[in-house]
Amino acid sequence: MAKKLLGLLAHLHATVLFLPVDPAAGAMYNVLRYGARPDGAADAAGPFLRAWADACLSTRPATVLVPPGRYLVSSATFAGPCRSRAAVTFAVAGTVVAPAGAGGRGSSGRWITFENVDGLVVSGGTLDGRGRALWECRRRGQSSCPTPASSLTIANSRDVVVAGVRSVDSELFHLVVLQCHGVTVRGVTVEAPADSPNTDGIHLHMSSHVSVYDARISTGDDCISIGPGNSNLWIERVACGPGHGISIGSLGKQEGMAVEAVQNVTVKTTWFTGTTNGLRIKTWGGSKRGFVRGVTFADATMSGVDNPIIIDQRYCPTTGGAGCPGGSSSISISDVRYVGVRGSSATPVAVSFDCSRSNPCSGIRLQDVALTYRGRPAAASCRNARGSTLGLVMPPSCL
Numbered sequence: 001m002a003k004k005l006l007g008l009l010a011h012l013h014a015t016v017l018f019l020p021v022d023p024a025a026g027a028m029y030n031v032l033r034y035g036a037r038p039d040g041a042a043d044a045a046g047p048f049l050r051a052w053a054d055a056c057l058s059t060r061p062a063t064v065l066v067p068p069g070r071y072l073v074s075s076a077t078f079a080g081p082c083r084s085r086a087a088v089t090f091a092v093a094g095t096v097v098a099p100a101g102a103g104g105r106g107s108s109g110r111w112i113t114f115e116n117v118d119g120l121v122v123s124g125g126t127l128d129g130r131g132r133a134l135w136e137c138r139r140r141g142q143s144s145c146p147t148p149a150s151s152l153t154i155a156n157s158r159d160v161v162v163a164g165v166r167s168v169d170s171e172l173f174h175l176v177v178l179q180c181h182g183v184t185v186r187g188v189t190v191e192a193p194a195d196s197p198n199t200d201g202i203h204l205h206m207s208s209h210v211s212v213y214d215a216r217i218s219t220g221d222d223c224i225s226i227g228p229g230n231s232n233l234w235i236e237r238v239a240c241g242p243g244h245g246i247s248i249g250s251l252g253k254q255e256g257m258a259v260e261a262v263q264n265v266t267v268k269t270t271w272f273t274g275t276t277n278g279l280r281i282k283t284w285g286g287s288k289r290g291f292v293r294g295v296t297f298a299d300a301t302m303s304g305v306d307n308p309i310i311i312d313q314r315y316c317p318t319t320g321g322a323g324c325p326g327g328s329s330s331i332s333i334s335d336v337r338y339v340g341v342r343g344s345s346a347t348p349v350a351v352s353f354d355c356s357r358s359n360p361c362s363g364i365r366l367q368d369v370a371l372t373y374r375g376r377p378a379a380a381s382c383r384n385a386r387g388s389t390l391g392l393v394m395p396p397s398c399l
Helices: 002-016 045-057 134-139
Strands: 027-030 039-043 062-066 068-073 078-079 087-094 095-097 109-115 120-123 126-128 151-156 159-163 165-167 177-179 179-184 190-191 204-205 208-216 224-226 230-240 246-251 261-275 278-285 290-305 307-312 329-345 349-354 361-373 378-382 385-394
Touching: 027 045, 045 062, 045 078, 045 087, 087 165, 120 151, 151 159, 177 179, 179 190, 204 208, 204 230, 208 224, 230 246, 246 261, 246 290, 261 278, 278 290, 278 329, 307 329, 307 361, 349 361
Parallel strands: 027 062, 039 068, 062 087, 068 095, 078 109, 087 120, 095 126, 109 151, 120 159, 126 165, 151 177, 159 179, 165 190, 177 204, 179 208, 190 208, 204 224, 208 230, 224 246, 230 261, 246 278, 261 290, 278 307, 290 329, 307 349, 329 361, 349 378, 361 385
Antiparallel strands: none
């Protein structure tokens, strides 16, 4: 039986390695043919990059195939533009692992990067960032900790699909969408401990027309963070916990941007379990100008969430305000709707609108909100916030 099983495995390995190319389907570039070893020990960055280079030069639709197995990759940037106008697919059936220990990914702040690739598809597989050594260094407060790296970055690209990817224990952000247009993220899973620092699940920055569907995110920071420069975002069916919720911001601290803006965002059908926040907008104090407007949070379920609904315009992550700009925030927040938000708060104040004194929040609308604390109605807190309610709203509005 064992001999037959070994023979079957050898046959399957040969089938994967020498997978025939269907001219109608496009060209296939198997990383095993380029020298990658699925043993998790030999650095496969070179073979991955060589396979990518050939796929990117193909005039036909092309696929880089990573068969089952564990592949150590120190770091890799898959750059375009590619020759074919059709999609280039990076299909992972196995696990890509980062080097053990902190600092093995270099000093760029990125581990796996796709840049300047239009029509890209990244599908399947697991990315194991092995971030624990870096987290421990940062927890100890050592000044010599290496630069942490985000696991997967999609940068300066258009018409991208990321589907079925599982990201585990990233040193920094798990998935970053940076300066892109037309990105769909579907069926992504993120896993990291609740105490892992700055391990945002999905971070969106300076991008437009991005959609996120069917994500399961457990991490130590924001499940989804929406930074400045984003517009026309659709986020739907996301389960978050543990984590810091779905956050717009923080805004008001970024250097090099004249105006920081986020607009036209829909977050629909979400579940938050044991998170520190649910639906959050956060800005720094200070004179940096910008705005958040045209946001809808709809159909959200909270279970033991510290701050189910929160706008914080005096955001400061450090104890005692060290290093945080003071003063009233110059970021204006308007036209924000909360519709169908229900469940339980882990703190007495379930709705908190702490808005800017010089730029009060306006156009805040609460509709069909039902949040409790220990089985009783929770409380709401407002500062410099203006808006209206519709339907049953509990806790009673303080707008």
